[in-house]
Amino acid sequence: MGTEVVAAPAAAAEVIPAGGTVCHAVLFPFMSKGHTIPILHLARLLLRRQITLTIFTTPANRPFIAASLPAGAAASIVELPFPQDIPEIPAGVESTDKLPSVDSHFPNFALATERIRPDFESALENLRPRPSFMVSDGFLWWTQDSAEKFGIPRLVFYGMSNHSGSVSRAVAVDRLLFGPESADEMISVTQFPGVRVCKSDFDDWARSPDPKGPHFDFVMKSVVASSRSYGSVMNSFYEFEPVFVDHLNGLGTQKYYSVGPLCLADVDDDNCGKEAVLAAESKPAWIQWLDEKLAEGKSVLYVAFGSQAEISEEQLEEIACGLEESEVDFLWVIRKGGGGLEERVKGRGMVVGEWVDQRGILGHACVQGFLSHCGWNSVMESVCAGVPMLAWPMMAEQPLNARMVAEKVKMGIRVEGSGRTGFVQRGALEKAVRKLMNGVEGMEVRRNAKEYAEKARKAMEEGSGSSWKRLNLLIHDLCSKAKIEY
Numbered sequence: 200m201g202t203e204v205v206a207a208p209a210a211a212a213e214v215i216p217a218g219g220t221v222c223h224a225v226l227f228p229f230m231s232k233g234h235t236i237p238i239l240h241l242a243r244l245l246l247r248r249q250i251t252l253t254i255f256t257t258p259a260n261r262p263f264i265a266a267s268l269p270a271g272a273a274a275s276i277v278e279l280p281f282p283q284d285i286p287e288i289p290a291g292v293e294s295t296d297k298l299p300s301v302d303s304h305f306p307n308f309a310l311a312t313e314r315i316r317p318d319f320e321s322a323l324e325n326l327r328p329r330p331s332f333m334v335s336d337g338f339l340w341w342t343q344d345s346a347e348k349f350g351i352p353r354l355v356f357y358g359m360s361n362h363s364g365s366v367s368r369a370v371a372v373d374r375l376l377f378g379p380e381s382a383d384e385m386i387s388v389t390q391f392p393g394v395r396v397c398k399s400d401f402d403d404w405a406r407s408p409d410p411k412g413p414h415f416d417f418v419m420k421s422v423v424a425s426s427r428s429y430g431s432v433m434n435s436f437y438e439f440e441p442v443f444v445d446h447l448n449g450l451g452t453q454k455y456y457s458v459g460p461l462c463l464a465d466v467d468d469d470n471c472g473k474e475a476v477l478a479a480e481s482k483p484a485w486i487q488w489l490d491e492k493l494a495e496g497k498s499v500l501y502v503a504f505g506s507q508a509e510i511s512e513e514q515l516e517e518i519a520c521g522l523e524e525s526e527v528d529f530l531w532v533i534r535k536g537g538g539g540l541e542e543r544v545k546g547r548g549m550v551v552g553e554w555v556d557q558r559g560i561l562g563h564a565c566v567q568g569f570l571s572h573c574g575w576n577s578v579m580e581s582v583c584a585g586v587p588m589l590a591w592p593m594m595a596e597q598p599l600n601a602r603m604v605a606e607k608v609k610m611g612i613r614v615e616g617s618g619r620t621g622f623v624q625r626g627a628l629e630k631a632v633r634k635l636m637n638g639v640e641g642m643e644v645r646r647n648a649k650e651y652a653e654k655a656r657k658a659m660e661e662g663s664g665s666s667w668k669r670l671n672l673l674i675h676d677l678c679s680k681a682k683i684e685y
């Protein structure tokens with residue numbers, strides 16, 4: 200275990216709450232990009248409020264974390280060894296985006312993280328000042344036991360919306376998924392008038408009256424631990440989903456703090472939309488390409504399915520054909536496969552196989568649409584950029600996010616045939632792209648996206664924004680409680 204102090208906190212700037220202790224937060228993100236990125240944004244917000252931070256991670260994830268913090272941040276990064284010899288997981292893999300298959304290997308990977316617990320607890324024991332609170336990922340369920348052992352209030356972070364949290368809970372409590380309906384038949388969610396889902400929106404374990412298996416075991420561990428926690432930090436804002444924020448808080452079980460969109464945390468800092476503002480010669484090729492499209496007066500569709508989606512070669516080929524036939528210009532960020540696509544789409548489209556600055560791309564003036572898997576970070580980033588979406592959910596709670604985007608806030612259009620097990624035909628994609636980029640429906644969702652962008656900006660506004668105030672409340676609630684009894 201190694202400890203690196205990135206920079207010592209300036210004593211005069213530390214927050215000294217009423218009790219007289221320094222406010223010190225422990226952050227422990229899960230080892231996947233979609234879970235780590237928003238926690239690092241939360242780190243920025245806490246640093247701006249002069250909170251002392253300690254961020255726990257593992258050796259291979261440390262460089263990403265160190266590079267994402269603002270220069271000179273008063274944060275310590277503590278490295279804990281990642282477990283070795285995990286069944287079926289190649290040595291050296293410490294992040295889900297490096298797994299050969301997220302679908303097959305996730306439970307083994309996630310369950311093995313429990314082996315970090317002894318090192319985590321010896322580090323916690325020695326931490327000074329004593330932590331005032333901990334924000335750890337819901338997937339690191341065992342951190343709840345550690346928090347209880349040391350009397351540290353734990354806030355859970357899942358990186359999900361209030362909507363998907365509320366709806367998933369409601370269908371489970373009311374046992375809505377065990378009826379005679381077929382996988383795609385609509386079911387009304389009785390607790391939320393107007394909200395409808397279908398069985399295929401949910402994972403297999405949620406649809407079985409008698410679920411079993413490692414994935415279900417893992418989910419149960421996370422859920423049970425979360426229910427014992429102090430509360431949850433949500434990457435969302437009140438104005439985006441008021442019914443669901445109120446619902447979760449109204450349960451009276453725990454506190455839910457909607458403090459986002461967290462991606463707005465670095466708008467004033469050094470690395471937001473970095474690629475878009477670099478000098479021309481040092482801009483990545485895709486930003487230069489976007490600049491050219493802008494100069495030609497063209498609109499571009501951004502196509503990206505997050506950091507871990509698995510897409511078959513057959514489906515990639517169909518996407519390429521659908522995009523070509525839609526006759527729009529597009530920038531497609533692809534993680535795996537798709538050999539030869541680059542050549543095929545030259546001129547109208549650009550295909551990138553590297554890690555990109557997604558927020559920089561969404562913020563580029565010529566990007567006018569986002570074909571997305573609806574990972575929650577991507578939804579929030581699209582909202583903040585005021586870019587309407589084409590919703591193509593693939594796994595996890597993405598089908599519920601897609602419903603939120605297309606049916607609730609109406610800032611996007613659902614791609615027909617898309618879903619957990621769906622295959623999208625080129626014609627369906629072409630139709631959806633044309634609707635979004637050129638159609639009347641596209642104009643309507645574009646208008647809504649822009650309105651939500653403004654609401655998101657206001658929510659994060661210093662002093663008056665709903666999320667700004669909610670984070671202040673969190674600090675107020677927890678910085679005076681250096682120790683709680685569980």
Ligand code: UDP
Nearest residue numbers: 233236505506507554555557574575576577
């Ligand atoms: N991301 C990025 N560059 C990439 C791929 C992904 O910056 O090349 C970021 C993206 O902006 C988002 C996160 O990675 O913040 C992906 O999270 P999301 O919830 O959208 O999807 P997941 O990867 O968890 O499925």
